[in-house]
Amino acid sequence: MRNPIGWASLTLFSLGFFAFIYAPLFVIIGYSFNSNPVNMMVWDHFTLDWYRGLFGLAREQLSGSVMPASGYVESTGHMLAALRNSLMVASITTVISTVIGTATAIALSRFRFRLKGFYSGFLMLPMMMPDIVLGIGLLIFFVTIGMQLSMLTIIIGHCTFLSSYVFIIVQARMAGLDPALEEASADLGASEWLTLRKVLLPQLAPGILGGALLAFVISMDDLVITYFVAGTDNTTLPVYIFGMIRRGVKPEINAIATLIILASVVIAAAGLWLRARKTD
Amino acid sequence: MASLEIRAARRHFVTPEGGRVAALDGIDLTVGANEFVTLLGPSGCGKTTLLRAISGFEALDSGSIRLDGTDLAALPPFKRPVNTVFQSYALFSHMSVARNVGYALEVRGVDRKAREAAVESALAKVGLTGMGGRRPNQLSGGQRQRVALARSIVAEPRLLLLDEPLSALDRNLRQQMQIELKTLQSRLGIAFVFVTHDQEEALTMSDRIVVMRAGRIEQIGTPREIYRHPRTRFVAEFIGETNLFHATVDRIEGAQALARTAQGVEMLLPATGLRRGQAVTAVLRPADFSLADQGIAGRVTRAVYLGSDLQLYVQPDAGGEEIRVTARDGANAPATGAAVHLSYAPEAAHVLEAA
Numbered sequence: 001m002r003n004p005i006g007w008a009s010l011t012l013f014s015l016g017f018f019a020f021i022y023a024p025l026f027v028i029i030g031y032s033f034n035s036n037p038v039n040m041m042v043w044d045h046f047t048l049d050w051y052r053g054l055f056g057l058a059r060e061q062l063s064g065s066v067m068p069a070s071g072y073v074e075s076t077g078h079m080l081a082a083l084r085n086s087l088m089v090a091s092i093t094t095v096i097s098t099v100i101g102t103a104t105a106i107a108l109s110r111f112r113f114r115l116k117g118f119y120s121g122f123l124m125l126p127m128m129m130p131d132i133v134l135g136i137g138l139l140i141f142f143v144t145i146g147m148q149l150s151m152l153t154i155i156i157g158h159c160t161f162l163s164s165y166v167f168i169i170v171q172a173r174m175a176g177l178d179p180a181l182e183e184a185s186a187d188l189g190a191s192e193w194l195t196l197r198k199v200l201l202p203q204l205a206p207g208i209l210g211g212a213l214l215a216f217v218i219s220m221d222d223l224v225i226t227y228f229v230a231g232t233d234n235t236t237l238p239v240y241i242f243g244m245i246r247r248g249v250k251p252e253i254n255a256i257a258t259l260i261i262l263a264s265v266v267i268a269a270a271g272l273w274l275r276a277r278k279t280d
Numbered sequence: 281m282a283s284l285e286i287r288a289a290r291r292h293f294v295t296p297e298g299g300r301v302a303a304l305d306g307i308d309l310t311v312g313a314n315e316f317v318t319l320l321g322p323s324g325c326g327k328t329t330l331l332r333a334i335s336g337f338e339a340l341d342s343g344s345i346r347l348d349g350t351d352l353a354a355l356p357p358f359k360r361p362v363n364t365v366f367q368s369y370a371l372f373s374h375m376s377v378a379r380n381v382g383y384a385l386e387v388r389g390v391d392r393k394a395r396e397a398a399v400e401s402a403l404a405k406v407g408l409t410g411m412g413g414r415r416p417n418q419l420s421g422g423q424r425q426r427v428a429l430a431r432s433i434v435a436e437p438r439l440l441l442l443d444e445p446l447s448a449l450d451r452n453l454r455q456q457m458q459i460e461l462k463t464l465q466s467r468l469g470i471a472f473v474f475v476t477h478d479q480e481e482a483l484t485m486s487d488r489i490v491v492m493r494a495g496r497i498e499q500i501g502t503p504r505e506i507y508r509h510p511r512t513r514f515v516a517e518f519i520g521e522t523n524l525f526h527a528t529v530d531r532i533e534g535a536q537a538l539a540r541t542a543q544g545v546e547m548l549l550p551a552t553g554l555r556r557g558q559a560v561t562a563v564l565r566p567a568d569f570s571l572a573d574q575g576i577a578g579r580v581t582r583a584v585y586l587g588s589d590l591q592l593y594v595q596p597d598a599g600g601e602e603i604r605v606t607a608r609d610g611a612n613a614p615a616t617g618a619a620v621h622l623s624y625a626p627e628a629a630h631v632l633e634a635a
Binding site for chain 2: 180188190
């Protein structure tokens, strides 16, 4: 039997909880349609100008026909350049850290060697280490070996800790896998390479995909580490927005943020869908 | 013609505490080309290690395994003409049933047409015609078992290894599969080596049973030999329900020996090989006894209903361990507390060679 008062308060609490989490997102989405260019906190009327501006500028930049004229347009151009950098860093980082993380997870669970536990623990460390420490460490490292800060250093920086994320997710999947699957494959005449390709990787696919999506999202989102290892000409979107807020917020931020929310929802939904399809 | 020959196979494992445990302690075994051999024993007796040594997933410390004269030691698992049905079935959940079954041919590069024909025929052999398009997770436990079986015979191995494949099935299905496995084996005309800890399964299917204990072979024989003439107490107690009587031979009269237990229960035994004064252990199965007017006097302490039969626990008046007796259920079946006499045919009693 349900207690009506308890039930009502639980419902209220849950609604409040979700409101607390999602209100900031909805505020941003709402303001991205606000036409007031001076103070975006004051509602003027509905507009798609910010989106139009973003897409228009993106098209012009792609075709290279129009050079940005005013300072205002120029800063939006920078924002788009930062977004492009972010996407590039996230894509390359995702590929590299997924390969490293997956290979490590397979090796650590299938082979026996000395100091295995030690090695496994060490792989967790970059995840638990405060970002700021990792960021400073990477910066000092790059300066010491005389490496110019660039997109490359951002990618290397991201790979150091995102490989660990992928490793942990793939390892969890690996741990749940029946070792007899690989034995069955070998027993039926498949070499180790064929077993990897036809049995192990397909079985690990949900984990690998989940790890890759996570790596992509975290890389897109990372501020602290990127802040340290990015050169002056190669900011990513989070770093750019962070800098922008100190100079005053442009309404385009809301539009970009809304698009990022949309993209995240699509990626997460795709991940869930693939998971539901692949797992049994 | 001998198919599989195992000679002096040894294999040890190191325990976490640093001790050495012999999983295989000098195993000699020959399996005929068309024979159904069961490795039977409690967990940890080495039966699974022996199976994995044949399939190539465990290496031997010493000794040899030959299949039709070829030493298998140098061959990795994927090059051995031997296939395994795994306890967990180990079906590939990301593939259809047909692709699972055709996997051995796929990795050998057999073309699609030949593969499809072989898959169809393998599925037909296990009674799964038309199921090729399904996914393993859409099948029942018994069907998965059949897919695993079809997958392991599709490449026509010379020897099929089965690692407790029926243990996950319920009782009825298990009994049905036992019969089907035996039928399939004789139809395929290849040797099966079957691992189980279930003595009933072993008795039902095997041409020969290999009883293993602590890395050694305790006894090899047909199911009847193993059941009727166990060599050791371990075999007697592991296979079926057993009453053991420790007695001393009093005198020998022709084909019969009269022996007496420490409590004074008198027993008639076959005299073959016995001499006066010898200490013997005699085996009598619950079904060997019948209720009679004379014989071993005792009192029923428990009567357990088994359907058509009753299992009686009879405490001999003279003392000693309770005797388990199978009696037919019926109107005049004895109840708990009833005084009974137990008799048996002396030739049914079996004297152990070793205690």
